[in-house]
Amino acid sequence: MAHEYTSRWFLDSEPYWKQLFEEFQPKSVLEIGCFEGRATVFMIENGVRYIDCVDPWTDEGFDDVCVSGVTAHGVKNRFHLNTDIAMKNNPGATIFTHECTSTEYFKMDRGAMYDMIYIDGSHRAKDVLFDAVCAWNYLKEGGVMVFDDYDWLATDDPTGKQRPALAIDAWSSVMQPFIEEWETKNPRQKYYIKL
Numbered sequence: 747m748a749h750e751y752t753s754r755w756f757l758d759s760e761p762y763w764k765q766l767f768e769e770f771q772p773k774s775v776l777e778i779g780c781f782e783g784r785a786t787v788f789m790i791e792n793g794v795r796y797i798d799c800v801d802p803w804t805d806e807g808f809d810d811v812c813v814s815g816v817t818a819h820g821v822k823n824r825f826h827l828n829t830d831i832a833m834k835n836n837p838g839a840t841i842f843t844h845e846c847t848s849t850e851y852f853k854m855d856r857g858a859m860y861d862m863i864y865i866d867g868s869h870r871a872k873d874v875l876f877d878a879v880c881a882w883n884y885l886k887e888g889g890v891m892v893f894d895d896y897d898w899l900a901t902d903d904p905t906g907k908q909r910p911a912l913a914i915d916a917w918s919s920v921m922q923p924f925i926e927e928w929e930t931k932n933p934r935q936k937y938y939i940k941l
């Protein structure tokens with residue numbers, strides 16, 4: 747069986763993740779926004795042993811990331827197909843799928859702590875900020891917080907008033923005494939280490 751994907755988003759960041767994973771070797775990850783599991787599969791294949799995957803997989807959830815021509819049902823099926831293949835090839839890796847929004851996930855307060863948190867769910871600035879603030883207490887010291895789509899502008903928001911970068915800049919500015927940026931040439935993502 748082969749992996750099935752309709753999007754190539756993650757591929758631009760993959761070389762940077764290779765460097766990141768060599769340096770930090772995360773074993774436990776919270777991924778907010780998983781889509782078809784391309785990043786999830788990368789993590790399973792690169793030494794991560796435990797992933798909490800949070801995504802509501804609803805058609806509305808795709809609105810803000812401007813996905814067209816796919817159904818939530820199809821995306822969710824491909825997520826399971828792709829991650830099942832990866833787990834079969836990498837025994838010892840476990841993922842827990844939470845079919846809900848990040849807001850619902852954080853309300854559960856499951857208490858798990860992570861080496862890495864990847865924020866790539868709703869791309870509205872207010873939601874990115876909410877995810878960053880809520881995720882902080884679940885990131886271990888020395889762990890890395892990854893934000894996707896720093897350089898992204900929604901077509902329905904041409905002035906960028908709700909772009910992820912607004913939230914990422916606000917959060918990193920407030921958290922500046924408690925984080926260190928992992929410098930990268932990847933224009934799409936931001937990486938911060940918890941001090």
Ligand SMILES: C[S@@+](CC[C@H](N)C(=O)[O-])C[C@H]1O[C@@H](n2cnc3c(N)ncnc32)[C@H](O)[C@@H]1O
Pocket residue numbers: 755756778779780781782783784785786800801802803804807808811846847848849866867868869873
């Ligand atoms: C850009 S895609 C994620 C891509 C994936 N991380 C990757 O790198 O391959 C964004 C995903 O976020 C999900 N999403 C949208 N709103 C969300 C929310 N409030 N909480 C969690 N996930 C959400 C969408 O369903 C969609 O699958």
